Amino acid sequence: MHAAYITVTIVAAFFAAGAAVTYLIGHDYPKAQLSMKRLPLSWMPRLGASLAAGAVGLLTGFALPIVGTLAAAGLVLYFVGALIAHLRVGSRNLLGWAIFFTTMTATLIINVLYLW
Template identity: 75%
Template structure:
């Protein structure tokens, strides 16, 4: 179980960390997604900070297990919000969302299972 916990947690942290970097450097993709979902562009850096905090929180969970659990739960809520934003505007482009959501749910499950 320890190997699954470490592997899934690191994978989720890398995925969300890469997404956070694209949001924070001002890449065009997050801006286009914000426009498509009718979210103000001023939210893009804030959403990037939430992703970065979640990514770092997952890693910090190796030292403080409760922090990792809370970070994983927060990321699950983040991606539930992303789904709502997609569905609100009628977007059915959910493959990317599904990959991220599945990864963070798996991180939460192995975290709870291990601890």
């Protein structure tokens, strides 16, 4: 179980950090996603900061388990919001969302089972 906890947490942190970087540097993909979802581009830095905080929180969880668990829960909620944004505009292109959501949910579940 320890190996699964370490592996899934690092993968989730990597995913969140990678997504955060694309938002924070102003890459075209998140701009297109925000436009498609009819959300203001001014949200990009906030969304990127949320993802970055989640990635840092997951890694901090190795030293302070409650922080990692809360970060995983926050990232799950972040991607629930992303699903709502997709469905609100009728988008059915959910493969990327499903990969991120599944990874974050697995991280939360493993965090709870392993640490608590």
